[in-house]
Amino acid sequence: MASRxxxxxxxxxxxxxxxxxxxxxxALRLKICHISMLGMLLKGDHEETHFNVKIVSAKFDGQGLVRRHRMVYDLLADELKNGLHAISIVAKTPQESGLA
Structure with missing residues (x-):
């Protein structure tokens, strides 16, 4: 659970x-794609529910696409349990992105 x-x-x-x-x-680019209208109507908040993520990390070296995505999903498990509905992921190594 997230701290206060x-x-x-x-x-x-x-x-x-x-x-x-x-x-x-x-390199990390995060774009909010959708804000929950239901959350706004029921709770009065502007809960961010859908994101696009582009991330470049050396930790992806030697990892296949599915494993890279799993790494991101595992890190965001608490968010996924608490309102994050969808995330689109582009995960590259520094070499693949041209940043090496």
């Missing part, structure tokens, strides 16, 4: 923080 201080951060900021710190990303 992380609950104060937006979902986008929490996702960015988790991915950056655990995957040591050299």
């Amino acid at each position: 201080s992380t609950n104060l951060l937006s979902r986008a900021n929490r996702i960015r923080q988790v991915l950056q710190s655990n995957l040591e990303a050299i």
Whole structure:
């Protein structure tokens, strides 16, 4: 479960923080694609539910596409249990991205 201080951060900021710190990303782009209208109507909040993520990390070296995605999903397990509905992932190594 997220600590009280992380609950104060937006979902986008929490996702960015988790991915950056655990995957040591050299490039990370996070785009909010959808905000839950149901959350707005029922709870009055603007819950971010759908994201596109582009991440470059040396930790993806030697990992296939499915494993890379699994790494990201595992890191975001708490968010997925608590309102994150969908995430599109582009996960590359520094060499694949041209940043090496």
